Amino acid sequence: MRFFEDIEIGARTRLGSHSFTEDEIVAFARAFDPQPFHLDAAAGARTHFGGLVASGWHVVAISARLRAQAWAREHELLRREGQPVPRLGPSPGFKDLRWLRPVRPGDTLTFLSEVTAKKPSASRPEWGLVFTRETATDPAGTRVLEFTNSLFVERLEG
Numbered sequence: 517m518r519f520f521e522d523i524e525i526g527a528r529t530r531l532g533s534h535s536f537t538e539d540e541i542v543a544f545a546r547a548f549d550p551q552p553f554h555l556d557a558a559a560g561a562r563t564h565f566g567g568l569v570a571s572g573w574h575v576v577a578i579s580a581r582l583r584a585q586a587w588a589r590e591h592e593l594l595r596r597e598g599q600p601v602p603r604l605g606p607s608p609g610f611k612d613l614r615w616l617r618p619v620r621p622g623d624t625l626t627f628l629s630e631v632t633a634k635k636p637s638a639s640r641p642e643w644g645l646v647f648t649r650e651t652a653t654d655p656a657g658t659r660v661l662e663f664t665n666s667l668f669v670e671r672l673e674g
C-alpha cells in the first residue's frame with residue numbers, strides 16, 4: 517500500500533494463494549468455529565455440504581494474512597528503494613461479506629484486492645480512507661469469497 521495520493525482506483529493486487537488442508541481446517545474450527553461440518557468429514561457428509569468444509573472465517577483470516585504480507589513486501593521494496601513508507605491505520609470495518617461456495621480440503625484459492633474508491637478523512641486530515649473489493653477464486657476462476665474492505669492510509673498532504 518502506498519500513500520493515499522498514489523493509490524489509483526482500479527489498481528489490483530494479487531495477494532497470493534493458499535491451499536487448505538484437512539488438518540488446518542479442523543484446527544481452525546476447533547479454535548474458532550466448532551461446527552460439526554468444519555470438524556469432521558462424516559458429520560459434514562450428513563449436511564447439505566456433503567463433507568468437511570472450511571469455516572468462512574478461516575477463509576477471511578487467510579485473506580487478511582495474505583493482504584498484510586503483500587503490504588509488508590511492498591513496504592520493504594519502498595525501503596530498499598529509499599522511498600518513504602506510509603503508515604497504515606486500522607480498518608474501520610468491512611461490508612457485503614459473501615461466502616459463495618464451500619472451501620474443501622485440497623482447494624487452492626487465489627486472493628485479489630482491487631481498489632474501488634477512496635476519500636480523504638473528514639475528521640483526520642493526515643489520513644484517507646481506501647476501499648477495496650477483496651475476492652478469492654478457485655483454480656477454475658469461480659469466486660468463493662468476496663467483501664468490501666476499508667482501511668486508513670496516510671496522506672502526503674495531511
